[in-house]
Amino acid sequence: MGCSSSLPANSTGGLGNINNENSATDSKNLKVKLVLLGDSGVGKSCIVLRFVRGQFDPTSKVTIGASFLSQTLALEDSTTVKFEIWDTAGQERYAALAPLYYRGAGAAIVVYDITSAESFNKAQYWVKELQRHGSQDMIMALVGNKADLHEKRTVSSQEAQEHADMNNMFFVETSAKTADNINQLFEEIAKRLPRPTPLS
Amino acid sequence: MEGGADAFGSSTAPLAWHDFLERMRQPSAAEFVKSIKGFIMTFSNREPDPERDSAAVQEFLENMEGAFRAHTPWAGSSEEELESAGEGLEKYVMTKLYNRVFASVPEDVKSDEELFEKISLLQQFIHPENLDIKPEYQNETSWLLAQKELQKINMYKAPRDKLACILNCCKVINNLLMNASHMSHDNPPGADEFLPVLIYVTIKANPPQLHSNLLYIQRYRCQSRLVSEAQYFFTNLLSAESFIWNIEAESLSMDERDFQKKMDLARERLLGLSVSSENQENQTNLDVGEHRSQALKASGNSDVNLHLKDHVQGPVQDMKRESDVSSKSVERVQSISDLEKKGATELVKDDDLSKIFQEYPFLFARAGDLTVADVDNLLNSYKQLVLKYVALSKGMGVAPETPLVQSKQTAPDLQISEEPENVKNVVNSCDSTEESSKTHEDIKNEIPDSEVRNISTQQVAVDPSGDQKTLKDESSDQPEHA
Numbered sequence: 001m002g003c004s005s006s007l008p009a010n011s012t013g014g015l016g017n018i019n020n021e022n023s024a025t026d027s028k029n030l031k032v033k034l035v036l037l038g039d040s041g042v043g044k045s046c047i048v049l050r051f052v053r054g055q056f057d058p059t060s061k062v063t064i065g066a067s068f069l070s071q072t073l074a075l076e077d078s079t080t081v082k083f084e085i086w087d088t089a090g091q092e093r094y095a096a097l098a099p100l101y102y103r104g105a106g107a108a109i110v111v112y113d114i115t116s117a118e119s120f121n122k123a124q125y126w127v128k129e130l131q132r133h134g135s136q137d138m139i140m141a142l143v144g145n146k147a148d149l150h151e152k153r154t155v156s157s158q159e160a161q162e163h164a165d166m167n168n169m170f171f172v173e174t175s176a177k178t179a180d181n182i183n184q185l186f187e188e189i190a191k192r193l194p195r196p197t198p199l200s
Numbered sequence: 201m202e203g204g205a206d207a208f209g210s211s212t213a214p215l216a217w218h219d220f221l222e223r224m225r226q227p228s229a230a231e232f233v234k235s236i237k238g239f240i241m242t243f244s245n246r247e248p249d250p251e252r253d254s255a256a257v258q259e260f261l262e263n264m265e266g267a268f269r270a271h272t273p274w275a276g277s278s279e280e281e282l283e284s285a286g287e288g289l290e291k292y293v294m295t296k297l298y299n300r301v302f303a304s305v306p307e308d309v310k311s312d313e314e315l316f317e318k319i320s321l322l323q324q325f326i327h328p329e330n331l332d333i334k335p336e337y338q339n340e341t342s343w344l345l346a347q348k349e350l351q352k353i354n355m356y357k358a359p360r361d362k363l364a365c366i367l368n369c370c371k372v373i374n375n376l377l378m379n380a381s382h383m384s385h386d387n388p389p390g391a392d393e394f395l396p397v398l399i400y401v402t403i404k405a406n407p408p409q410l411h412s413n414l415l416y417i418q419r420y421r422c423q424s425r426l427v428s429e430a431q432y433f434f435t436n437l438l439s440a441e442s443f444i445w446n447i448e449a450e451s452l453s454m455d456e457r458d459f460q461k462k463m464d465l466a467r468e469r470l471l472g473l474s475v476s477s478e479n480q481e482n483q484t485n486l487d488v489g490e491h492r493s494q495a496l497k498a499s500g501n502s503d504v505n506l507h508l509k510d511h512v513q514g515p516v517q518d519m520k521r522e523s524d525v526s527s528k529s530v531e532r533v534q535s536i537s538d539l540e541k542k543g544a545t546e547l548v549k550d551d552d553l554s555k556i557f558q559e560y561p562f563l564f565a566r567a568g569d570l571t572v573a574d575v576d577n578l579l580n581s582y583k584q585l586v587l588k589y590v591a592l593s594k595g596m597g598v599a600p601e602t603p604l605v606q607s608k609q610t611a612p613d614l615q616i617s618e619e620p621e622n623v624k625n626v627v628n629s630c631d632s633t634e635e636s637s638k639t640h641e642d643i644k645n646e647i648p649d650s651e652v653r654n655i656s657t658q659q660v661a662v663d664p665s666g667d668q669k670t671l672k673d674e675s676s677d678q679p680e681h682a
Contacts, residue, residue: 040392045389045390066390067390068429089391093443093450094395094396096443097439097443100439101435
């Protein structure tokens with residue numbers, strides 16, 4: 001069940017000269033706090049690790065642990081987006097703590113496991129919670145992980161897609177194991193982020 | 201420079217701090233020195249008001265840092281130098297204001313006491329399973345290292361240094377989790393694994409004035425530096441605190457009655473109320489204590505813990521019943537010294553005398569065995585002991601006798617005797633910091649040499665950036681020059 005198998009080949013590649021030290025947010029270099037929500041065991045941290053390891057970013061630093069990671073993504077329009085990714089504990093008993101983490105987040109990924117209907121229920125709970133208490137302009141993604149285990153699927157993609165549409169989120173199924181759709185997920189979020197209007 | 205893991209790198213080294221003091225003594229810094237002193241003075245003649253105080257400090261730090269950019273002795277400095285000047289300023293100002301703003305309002309003091317008491321109870325019966333810590337990640341012995349980092353939090357006055365204790369604790373936990381996941385070929389640990397362990401470690405460490413420390417960091421750590429990774433791990437400790445405040449039976453997956461029973465028993469044990477003149481009951485208590493200390497020794501072995509659980513649960517009923525009886529008989533029982541003599545006689549008869557005292561690690565320690573980290577522990581134990589003793593005396597309806605006063609008299613011995621440097625340093629640094637914050641007089645003067653000396657003693661004795669470095673080296677080969 002490990003997610004740390006071989007490195008993916010389909011890296012969209014960060015540019016070699018991304019200046020990570022410049023934390024100022026301008027119209028070309030965005031910075032966003034992204035929070036991960038979802039039941040424990042759905043692979044939240046695997047998705048992030050796959051994303052972070054799959055990128056070539058000479059400025060990325062080995063950090064304290066995998067629960068917080070940052071990664072800069074270069075887009076085709078020559079903007080860069082630096083993600084600061086906050087993982088949350090998914091066990092039921094910690095659910096009440098989530099607001100401390102998603103406060104001030106510009107983006108959220110709600111993850112479930114396509115082989116677990118229960119985790120999908122939990123995901124719906126998080127979506128509702130974010131709709132109610134999250135910031136209005138937060139970019140939200142619904143992610144069905146473990147797509148490689150499709151023979152054990154219990155949550156249909158159609159059902160999930162409908163739920164996402166209803167809540168103005170975008171939906172994608174990923175596999176942290178095979179790296180399927182991982183980069184697409186983060187690229188899509190990056191594209192949807194509001195661009196600050198350049199000062200003239 | 202951004203505030204990530206590297207936010208605690210070079211800018212915080214002792215050298216940078218000395219550099220700050222050095223530059224402040226240059227004639228060109230006279231204006232800065234004047235405004236800093238003026239700012240600190242404004243605090244001396246007004247009542248504490250955390251919100252206003254915090255806003256004032258934040259604004260002052262921001263303005264001063266802006267001013268640094270434009271003026272000698274910092275004009276033309278690199279971003280890194282400016283960053284470390286900002287750190288220096290924050291450390292200087294907050295060390296001066298510490299006694300004035302730390303735990304300065306009664307609500308905070310009260311919350312500290314309540315939280316400390318709640319944790320004191322919880323730590324007696326909580327198990328890793330209660331928090332969803334998977335067996336492969338359970339490692340109580342190694343968690344002691346993380347606990348120690350957290351317990352250092354009151355050894356520092358600067359917000360950054362306190363924050364460093366929290367980050368160090370998180371680093372230790374993360375390293376342990378990483379190792380465990382390598383061993384079990386499990387997924388790399390994320391927040392599902394990290395937060396429960398942090399909560400467990402926090403409960404076991406019961407760091408002094410946790411609530412006030414968190415508020416202090418939140419209020420007085422320069423906002424632009426409490427960001428990114430530091431902010432994430434700080435938020436984790438905030439959420440650990442919040443979780444602990446709200447712990448009830450359900451949050452630990454315990455039966456309501458079972459939870460209450462354990463809380464009651466823990467309270468009784470903490471206050472020493474379960475001690476009675478009944479010989480038989482004394483035995484039971486010692487038994488429990490013994491098993492507990494054994495379990496601690498063999499920690500990490502969940503079998504032993506389960507074993508312990510059974511033992512603790514067993515005598516509860518009996519003790520409840522008997523304590524009712526004994527409370528009635530208390531009035532006519534002997535004085536404390538009578539009881540003490542009786543207990544001592546029992547102790548002497550006991551074959552496993554040394555085992556009974558295993559729970560009290562400092563009983564046979566010599567001053568030379570102590571480390572800096574022990575001071576907190578020792579002080580905690582001392583406080584608990586006094587509390588227990590006074591409560592016990594009160595409960596017996598007699599005035600406390602004097603034996604505990606003697607421990608006060610032994611304290612100077614500790615200072616005078618030839619003991620290893622680390623103990624001396626603690627004493628020194630305590631003296632010096634007290635002095636540096638007490639004398640408002642020196643604010644009027646130039647930042648005096650003695651100031652530098654005082655603070656440098658502190659640096660030598662207890663500089664978290666040193667620890668930080670070691671840990672950093674251990675945890676990763678950070679490509680700092682990348």
